[in-house]
Amino acid sequence: MQWSGLIGIGIATLLFACCISVLAVMLRWRTYLQAVAAIEGRKYIHINGYQYLCRTSAWISNLLLPTTLLIGITGSLFASFYLFPDIILPKPLSTIGVLFCIFIAPNLVVPGLLYDLLGIILVDVPALATFNGSEIEPKQALILGLKSCIIGPLYNERRFKIGPSPSLLMLILLEALGLLHCFRLPYLLWLIPLLAACANIFYYTIGSRHIIAWTTRTIPIEQSPWASLVLHIDEWIRLAGVKRQDIRIQTMIRIGSSNGAISDLFHPVLLLNNTVLAHSDWRQQEALLAWMIRLVHKRFPTTYIWLTSSLSVISWTFLAAGAALLITFSPHHSQWPGLISPLVAIILTYAITLLITRKLTQHAAFEADRFAAELTSDPLALMVALHTQHSLNTSRSHLPPATRKRIAALYQLTLQSNASHYWINEPVPSLLPFSFEEKLLTTPLHQAELTTFPTAEPINIISLHDYKTKKPNTDEAQPQEELLDDECAPE
Numbered sequence: 001m002q003w004s005g006l007i008g009i010g011i012a013t014l015l016f017a018c019c020i021s022v023l024a025v026m027l028r029w030r031t032y033l034q035a036v037a038a039i040e041g042r043k044y045i046h047i048n049g050y051q052y053l054c055r056t057s058a059w060i061s062n063l064l065l066p067t068t069l070l071i072g073i074t075g076s077l078f079a080s081f082y083l084f085p086d087i088i089l090p091k092p093l094s095t096i097g098v099l100f101c102i103f104i105a106p107n108l109v110v111p112g113l114l115y116d117l118l119g120i121i122l123v124d125v126p127a128l129a130t131f132n133g134s135e136i137e138p139k140q141a142l143i144l145g146l147k148s149c150i151i152g153p154l155y156n157e158r159r160f161k162i163g164p165s166p167s168l169l170m171l172i173l174l175e176a177l178g179l180l181h182c183f184r185l186p187y188l189l190w191l192i193p194l195l196a197a198c199a200n201i202f203y204y205t206i207g208s209r210h211i212i213a214w215t216t217r218t219i220p221i222e223q224s225p226w227a228s229l230v231l232h233i234d235e236w237i238r239l240a241g242v243k244r245q246d247i248r249i250q251t252m253i254r255i256g257s258s259n260g261a262i263s264d265l266f267h268p269v270l271l272l273n274n275t276v277l278a279h280s281d282w283r284q285q286e287a288l289l290a291w292m293i294r295l296v297h298k299r300f301p302t303t304y305i306w307l308t309s310s311l312s313v314i315s316w317t318f319l320a321a322g323a324a325l326l327i328t329f330s331p332h333h334s335q336w337p338g339l340i341s342p343l344v345a346i347i348l349t350y351a352i353t354l355l356i357t358r359k360l361t362q363h364a365a366f367e368a369d370r371f372a373a374e375l376t377s378d379p380l381a382l383m384v385a386l387h388t389q390h391s392l393n394t395s396r397s398h399l400p401p402a403t404r405k406r407i408a409a410l411y412q413l414t415l416q417s418n419a420s421h422y423w424i425n426e427p428v429p430s431l432l433p434f435s436f437e438e439k440l441l442t443t444p445l446h447q448a449e450l451t452t453f454p455t456a457e458p459i460n461i462i463s464l465h466d467y468k469t470k471k472p473n474t475d476e477a478q479p480q481e482e483l484l485d486d487e488c489a490p491e
Contacts, residue, residue, distance in 0.1 A: 010102035013075030072107030097181030105174035112166030208263035258392035284385035290372035
């Protein structure tokens with residue numbers, strides 16, 4: 001009877017957390033309807049409605065997982081106080097394991113998965129069709145969402161920014177953690193972070209191509225509406241060691257992200273986000289593509305992504321173990337200092353490594369910015385593209401400090417004495433106006449203009465660039481291969 005009561009409380013707690021998830025999805029759905037009504041009433045333009053929905057969705061998503069975890073902890077405390085005195089368990093570690101398996105692990109994962117899948121069907125797919133013109137079917141999006149729930153979505157499509165994304169793999173690791181406590185095997189806890197790290201390394205290296213093909217909808221760039229971009233990048237991708245078929249357009253199934261992705265450490269795959277492509281002109285698109293190609297040439301992003309993600313999984317695993325230990329806290333437990341010390345050590349290690357990774361990432365971003373500006377001779381396009389990416393992720397007008405520094409560095413390039421070869425006299429077409437240093441850098445973007453540039457295969461790269469940009473083909477123009485060789489030389 002006591003065990004059935006414990007399981008009943010666990011099921012009730014999980015159902016309550018799932019109800020919270022459903023309410024959160026309904027709140028997002030209501031926000032979507034409000035945005036559509038505001039657009040139809042001409043209070044918003046499409047991009048403003050999309051921004052409002054993304055901001056509300058991010059706020060709700062960031063609150064959901066802490067809320068469901070708190071519900072799980074509350075349910076375990078209730079069961080501990082009222083039921084455990086009548087349940088015969090051999091050791092305190094078994095008590096911890098039972099509480100963790102029944103309350104903590106399910107409430108940390110299952111409500112998040114339910115929220116993600118319902119959100120795709122009720123909010124994300126309709127919103128992407130309304131605001132971005134996406135043609136993905138709800139059934140196909142649901143199938144991709146179910147597949148991504150097994151191992152988690154790609155890092156550029158993660159809905160939850162706090163902690164790892166809920167997935168069945170995460171649930172298995174957490175349940176295994178609880179079972180080790182149940183069977184009084186705490187000395188094997190190191191297997192959990194090891195398995196998590198190995199799975200993450202596989203996820204971002206040799207398995208990334210298969211994961212991309214299985215969990216996302218992508219098409220080669222030459223088969224997409226943006227096929228004309230390939231006319232100008234053949235030399236770039238050849239010198240960067242990237243194949244044209246490895247540059248693909250990713251159809252998003254979740255709103256709130258306009259970032260691309262670079263996967264596979266050994267044979268990079270570039271994923272261009274169709275959301276930002278649909279809201280930008282070819283100058284911005286070309287600048288962003290050149291920026292990603294530079295990162296690929298440096299082999300920078302993938303290494304730091306899986307390193308940071310692995311440390312995140314390890315840290316959250318230990319944090320989950322710490323939460324389970326806190327449930328049965330007693331000041332008389334002499335082993336507490338020995339249990340808490342490794343937890344604090346791993347959290348500090350993760351924090352330090354994350355700080356170093358962010359610094360190195362910022363340095364690589366600045367270097368790639370300069371390279372893309374030199375390669376395209378269009379620093380203004382990259383400045384506006386950074387603003388467009390930020391605008392599609394949030395409705396806040398203020399740029400993050402790191403992005404503002406990058407834009408300021410690009411603007412300084414246009415002020416140099418040797419900046420005559422830059423294309424700085426023509427404003428960049430953009431959906432949203434953008435000014436920097438009291439200078440308007442944009443002109444209104446008309447969607448029909450996105451398909452006006454040529455589609456024939458070029459014979460001469462420089463001539464194509466001059467044709468597209470309408471710049472004179474001067475003898476002083478620097479060959480593209482020379483520029484790439486100079487820029488890509490070891491520092």
